[in-house]
């Protein structure tokens with residue numbers, strides 16, 4: 127059964143827009159847990175634009191399901207993660223000016239720094255994942271760092287504007303899953319997935335977990351977070367029935 131990690135960053139985005147105490151991402155996480163989320167994901171960014179350190183501390187106190195902390199491979203974040211000890215850390219690239227995480231980690235180029243971060247987190251008992259593009263050289267480099275998991279960036283697939291491009295990106299993802307599994311890595315995916323495009327990704331053999339944020343929180347504005355999580359879980363569960371038609 128493919129797991130669903132619900133990313134609640136954008137509940138905090140709404141709160142930070144007015145520097146109020148609401149809406150509370152911790153409450154959102156509890157409701158997502160009640161609705162069947164398998165994990166909660168938060169990205170603690172260097173600029174603290176949405177999730178704050180106190181959110182992470184609270185989440186660790188109240189959640190029964192695992193917390194996946196997305197973070198840059200910096201010494202500040204590594205020290206913080208080793209102190210807080212979430213179940214899982216996903217290392218992501220971070221640029222201040224980006225609207226969202228725009229690409230995967232360049233593990234080939236930053237191999238030494240990423241390996242050292244992976245090592246420190248593992249020594250603190252944290253399960254490590256690397257957010258990478260579905261490229262063979264990145265998979266090989268990721269496996270060499272000693273990470274247990276990789277999360278494939280599905281942005282290129284999600285942003286495709288025609289059928290051929292979408293099928294090309296889907297094929298790239300499928301091949302990457304096979305290559306990563308052959309290296310003994312646990313394989314996750316996420317970014318840009320929504321209620322229309324999730325099912326053919328959910329159907330990829332070997333997929334362990336999907337991390338989805340923006341689409342779930344956007345739907346939650348209208349139907350509530352529990353329904354939004356349940357709807358997404360249902361689609362993932364029913365992936366075998368997905369339609370090949372594309373709008």
Ligand code: PXP
Pocket residue numbers: 133135169196216218226227257277315316317318319337338339340341
């Ligand atoms: N996975 C990772 C590593 C991410 O950085 C993000 C965005 O924060 C997501 C998944 C979720 O992306 P989206 O909000 O587009 O669903």
